[in-house]
Amino acid sequence: MNVARLRAGALALALAAATAAAAPAPSASGAAATPGPAAASGATVASGAAAASGSAALHGDAARGERIYDRCQACHALAYDRTGPRHCGLFGRKAGSVPGFPYSDAMKRSGIVWNAQTLDRFLADPTGVVPGTAMGYAGVKDAKERADLIAYLAQANRSAACRGG
Amino acid sequence: MSFLIRTDGVTTSAGRRALLGGSGLLLSGTAVALLAGRSVRAAERAGSAAQDTRILNTALGAELEAIAAYQLGADSGLLQKPVRDLALTFQGQHRAHADLLASTVTKLGGKPVAAKDKYNFPTETLKTQADVLRFAAMLEKGAVSAYLGAVPVFGNRDLAKAAASILGDEAMHWAILRNALGEVPVPEAFVA
Numbered sequence: 001m002n003v004a005r006l007r008a009g010a011l012a013l014a015l016a017a018a019t020a021a022a023a024p025a026p027s028a029s030g031a032a033a034t035p036g037p038a039a040a041s042g043a044t045v046a047s048g049a050a051a052a053s054g055s056a057a058l059h060g061d062a063a064r065g066e067r068i069y070d071r072c073q074a075c076h077a078l079a080y081d082r083t084g085p086r087h088c089g090l091f092g093r094k095a096g097s098v099p100g101f102p103y104s105d106a107m108k109r110s111g112i113v114w115n116a117q118t119l120d121r122f123l124a125d126p127t128g129v130v131p132g133t134a135m136g137y138a139g140v141k142d143a144k145e146r147a148d149l150i151a152y153l154a155q156a157n158r159s160a161a162c163r164g165g
Numbered sequence: 166m167s168f169l170i171r172t173d174g175v176t177t178s179a180g181r182r183a184l185l186g187g188s189g190l191l192l193s194g195t196a197v198a199l200l201a202g203r204s205v206r207a208a209e210r211a212g213s214a215a216q217d218t219r220i221l222n223t224a225l226g227a228e229l230e231a232i233a234a235y236q237l238g239a240d241s242g243l244l245q246k247p248v249r250d251l252a253l254t255f256q257g258q259h260r261a262h263a264d265l266l267a268s269t270v271t272k273l274g275g276k277p278v279a280a281k282d283k284y285n286f287p288t289e290t291l292k293t294q295a296d297v298l299r300f301a302a303m304l305e306k307g308a309v310s311a312y313l314g315a316v317p318v319f320g321n322r323d324l325a326k327a328a329a330s331i332l333g334d335e336a337m338h339w340a341i342l343r344n345a346l347g348e349v350p351v352p353e354a355f356v357a
Contacts, residue, residue, distance in 0.1 A: 068357075070303070070306055070307065070310070071307065071310035071311075071314070071357060072307065072310075073303055073304070073306070073307035074227050074304065074307030074308040074309075074310060074311035075223070075226075075227055075307070075311060077285070080285040081285065082227075082230060082284075082285065083223060083226040083227045083230060104219065127216065127318055131216075132215075132216075132219070133219075134219050134222070134223050135223065136216065136219055136220030136223055136224075136314075136315050136318055136319075137311065137314035137315060137318070138314045138315070138316075138317040138318050139314070
């Protein structure tokens with residue numbers, strides 16, 4: 001069953017990540033695994049439709065992403081604000097800019113403009129990329145899952161559900 | 166506290182000269198503690214507490230929304246009595262979660278978020294009892310994921326344990342709602 005494989009795969013990945021975290025630190029030449037705030041704010045140039053068509057969105061499977069989006073629905077909805085802000089109009093939007101939504105100061109100051117790249121970085125480690133964010137969530141650690149989720153968000157933003165939002 | 170104060174409270178001039186002699190600087194208690202790593206740890210603890218407070222407040226906001234959502238269902242006139250009773254039981258459990266979260270935020274020195282005057286719910290899609298149950302199941306499933314994502318980022322492991330306890334309760338809600346909808350109550354071995 002695809003969903004079962006997806007979840008088992010995610011758990012295996014989480015366990016692998018935990019094992020790796022317990023291992024000795026990589027050498028200085030090793031790749032940095034976790035982007036910091038500067039990394040997030042460094043990718044703020046792309047915007048709008050072009051941003052949505054970044055590699056993460058292009059390579060993601062929107063149908064799988066829709067199932068992953070279930071995880072977001074404790075706090076988020078596409079068309080309206082809840083505990084978290086709405087996702088319609090996300091691509092090209094400056095972080096912390098939905099009118100009337102009570103963002104954390106950290107998010108308002110982040111300088112991020114949401115696109116496939118910045119979403120990919122933020123979703124991997126929300127509290128690491130924007131320290132002080134109200135989104136106290138460990139993140140979507142699986143890169144493929146993030147790509148799927150971003151593909152779904154891009155698709156949803158083109159849908160009727162968002163066109164009026 | 167000065168580094169130069171002995172435990173009996175007597176300042177040692179010899180010790181002072183020795184410290185001043187090398188660098189011309191008198192290390193403050195803060196600097197000494199910093200060198201010892203204590204202030205770093207204190208700052209980490211303070212930062213961790215601030216992050217914990219933010220996580221708790223976000224969870225509190227979601228719990229308050231869930232309380233309102235169950236009230237919407239109970240008042241909808243769409244639920245049969247046993248289902249309505251169940252919804253009110255779940256609402257009471259969400260209220261218990263919210264009370265605990267709010268009191269913990271206060272204990273940590275934060276200000277608990279208040280319930281909104283009005284919540285956005287997709288009322289236009291709630292036409293039957295099954296619609297209401299499906300909506301509640303979606304919220305509970307999301308809540309399970311949200312707590313699962315919060316547990317690893319709590320600095321205080323006792324708070325992580327409390328969040329895991331709430332997660333378990335909300336997973337039970339989700340399973341019972343699925344069962345009421347005629348779906349497999351526990352569809353997977355793992356939640357995500």
